[in-house]
Amino acid sequence: MSEPRPESQPAQQQEPPGVLGEMTPKPDHGEESYRGSGKLTGKVAVITGGDSGIGRAVAIAFAREGADVLISYLNEHEDAQDTAKYVEEAGRRCVLVAGDLSDRAHCKTIIPRAVEEFGRVDVLVNNAAYQMSHDSLDEVSDEEWDYTLAVNLSAMFTLTKDALPHMQPGASIINSSSVNSDQPSPHLAPYAMTKAGIANFSASMAQMLAEKGIRVNSVAPGPVWTPLIPATMPPDKVEGFGEQVPMGRAGQPAELAPVYVLLASDEASYISGARIAVTGGKPIL
Numbered sequence: 001m002s003e004p005r006p007e008s009q010p011a012q013q014q015e016p017p018g019v020l021g022e023m024t025p026k027p028d029h030g031e032e033s034y035r036g037s038g039k040l041t042g043k044v045a046v047i048t049g050g051d052s053g054i055g056r057a058v059a060i061a062f063a064r065e066g067a068d069v070l071i072s073y074l075n076e077h078e079d080a081q082d083t084a085k086y087v088e089e090a091g092r093r094c095v096l097v098a099g100d101l102s103d104r105a106h107c108k109t110i111i112p113r114a115v116e117e118f119g120r121v122d123v124l125v126n127n128a129a130y131q132m133s134h135d136s137l138d139e140v141s142d143e144e145w146d147y148t149l150a151v152n153l154s155a156m157f158t159l160t161k162d163a164l165p166h167m168q169p170g171a172s173i174i175n176s177s178s179v180n181s182d183q184p185s186p187h188l189a190p191y192a193m194t195k196a197g198i199a200n201f202s203a204s205m206a207q208m209l210a211e212k213g214i215r216v217n218s219v220a221p222g223p224v225w226t227p228l229i230p231a232t233m234p235p236d237k238v239e240g241f242g243e244q245v246p247m248g249r250a251g252q253p254a255e256l257a258p259v260y261v262l263l264a265s266d267e268a269s270y271i272s273g274a275r276i277a278v279t280g281g282k283p284i285l
Contacts, residue, residue, distance in 0.1 A: 008239075008240050008241075008242075008243060008249065008250075009024070009025070009225060009229075009230075009238055009239060009240065009241050009242075009250065010024060010238075010239055011235035011236060011238055011239040012024060012230045012235060012238055012239075013230050013231075013233075013234070013235045013238065014227065014230045014231045015231065016130075016132070016231045016232060017074050017075070017076060017130075017227065017228070017231055018052075018076075018226075018227025018228060018229075018230055018231030018232075019052070019076050019078070019079055019227055020052050020079050020082075020227060021078070021079075022230075023225075023227060023230060025225075027052075027053070027225045027226060027252055027253050028252040028253065028254045029052075029053075029056045029057040029060055029252075029253045029254055029257075030057050030060050030061060030253070030254035030257055031060060031086060033254060034057075034060055034061050034064055034254060034257060035064065036061070036063075036064030036065040036066065036090070037065065038065065038066050039065045039066070039261055039262075039264075039265040039266075039267065040062055040065035040066045040067040040123070040261065040264055040265060041065070041066030041067075042066060042067075043062075043066065043067040043068075043122040043123055043264070044067065044068050044069075044070075044114065044118040044119075044120055044121055044122045044123070045059075045062050045067045045068070045069045045070070045121075045122065045123035045124070045125060045264065046069070046070045046072070046110065046111065046114050046121055046123070046124050046125065046159070046163065047059050047062070047069055047070070047071055047072070047125040047127060048072040048073075048101060048110075048125065048126055048127050048128035048155065048159070049072070049073060049127040049128030049129065049176075050069070050071030050072065050073060050080070050083060050125075050127070051071065051073035051074075051076045051079040051080035051083055052076060052079045052083070052226060052227050053224070053226030053227060053228060053253050054127055054176060054221065054224060054226065054253050054256045054257075054260075055071070055073075055125070055127045055128070056079070056083045056253060057252075057253035057254050057256060057257040058125055058127065058256070058257050058260045058261075059071055059083050059086075059087055059094070060083070060086045060087065060090070060257070061257035061258070061260065061261050062123070062260075062261065062264065063086065063087040063088075063090035063091075063092040063094070064090045065261055065265075066092070067092060067122075067123065067264075068092050068093040068094070068118055069087055069092065069093075069094050069095070070094075070095040070096075070097060070110070070113065070114045070117065070118070071083060071084065071087075071094060071095070071096050071097070072097045072099070072101065072110050072128065073096070073097075073098055073128075074098070074099070074100060074101075074128075075098060076227075077098065079227075080096050080098070081096070084096055093117070093118075095113065095114070095117050095118075097109070097110055097113055100151075101128055101150070101151050101155035102147050102150035102151050102154075102155070104150075104154065104158060107154075107155050107158045107159065108158060108162060110159060110162075111159060111162035111163050111166065112162070114166075115166050120166050120167070120168070121163045121166045121167055121171070122167070122168075122170075122171050122172070122264075123171065123172050123173075123174070123264040124159060124160065124163045124167075124171075124172075124173045124174070125174045125175075125176070125260060125264075126155070126156040126159060126160070126173070126174070126175045126176065126198075127174075127175075127176040128151060128152075128155065129151060129152050129176065129191070129194075129195075129228070130147060130148050130151040130152060130191070130232075131148070131188050131190075131191035131228060131232050132144060132148075132188075132190075132191075132232045133187045133188060133232055133233045133234060133237065134187060134188075134189070135187060137189065140189070140190060144190070145190055148190040148191060148194060149190070149194060152191070152194035152195070152197075152198065153194050153197050153198065153201075156175060156198060156201065157201070160173060160205065164209070164212075164214070167212075167214055168213075169212065169213025169214070170213055170214075170266060170269075171213075171214045171215070172214070172215045172216075172217075172263055172264045172265075172268070173202075173205065173209075173214065173215070173216045173217075174216075174217055174218070174219065174260055174263045174264060175198050175199075175201070175202045175216070175217075175218045175219075176198070176218070176219055176221065177195045177196075177198045177199040177202070177218040177219065177220045177275060178191075178192070178195035178198075178220055178221060179220050179221065179222045179277065179279050179282060179284055180192035180195045180196075181195040181196040181198065181199045181220055181275075181284070182196065182199075182284055182285040183282075183284070183285070184196070195220075198218060199218050199220070199275050202216050202217060202218035202273075202275070203216075203218075203273055203275075206272040206273035206274075207273065210272060215263070215268065215269075215271065215272035216272055216273070217263045217268075217271060217272060217273065217274045217275070217276065218274075218275045218276070219256065219259055219260065219263070219275075219276050219278060220275050220276065220277045220278070220279065220284050221251065221256055221278050221279065222242070222245055222251060222277070222278065222279030222280050222282050223241055223242035223244075223245060223250045223251065223280065224242075224250060224251045224252070224253060224255075224256060225241065225242070225250040225251070225252060225253070226253060229241055229250075242280065245279060245280035245281055245282045246280060246281030246282060247280035247281050248280075249280065250280075251278065251279075251280055255278065256278050259276055259278055263276070
């Protein structure tokens with residue numbers, strides 16, 4: 001992998017959900033650097049939020065490791081099509097499914113589409129998330145609270161429940177939690193609460209599904225430079241985002257992908273119930 005980009009982020013802002021084309025500097029998803037070695041040959045993966053950010057980096061890495069992928073995303077069509085191009089250039093199939101995961105009716109179409117296209121699901125990556133920065137709880141509307149829970153928690157429940165009948169022993173579920181799961185930012189209270197729930201749900205499922213041979217783990221990223229940041233934080237917080245961690249910078253999505261590859265692979269056959277921190281040196285509790 002190439003060396004991480006050294007430049008910090010200038011102040012900037014976008015409308016949610018954010019797109020890659022308006023970000024300065026552009027994130028590194030491993031487009032030019034990730035090299036596969038067959039760790040996921042023949043597997044089928046479903047990745048939510050796979051158009052950009054961590055999901056895009058995971059999709060590229062999975063494809064270069066030999067997996068076909070279905071990418072669920074909201075409405076960032078250009079970003080999603082660009083991700084699909086990288087998957088297909090790796091010689092793998094990519095199915096794109098656009099729609100709002102807060103809509104359970106839409107959410108329940110995703111796994112059936114994967115089964116229709118590929119016949120099964122070997123890896124489920126529940127990665128899509130919503131957040132918004134607020135200085136006061138009064139700023140959080142009832143609608144935003146419900147939406148955050150629906151996207152971050154309820155979609156994970158629905159997709160996991162729908163995927164299980166189509167998973168065989170050796171399958172893997174990977175849920176994107178956050179350093180906020182146990183060190184919550186006061187400005188991201190609804191998001192942080194859902195990330196704690198993701199970590200907890202993952203630990204419960206690891207125990208429940210062990211007898212079926214299905215592994216469940218979560219990844220706890222620290223600050224990562226994705227469109228979610230300029231789309232949900234004020235410009236002054238975007239500037240220099242990530243400089244507070246021991247490594248002194250935000251992570252790049254490409255730096256998260258190898259952890260997801262490991263957890264998806266057969267090499268992680270005894271790893272279940274873990275929460276893996278990728279935080280630039282900031283410990284999780």
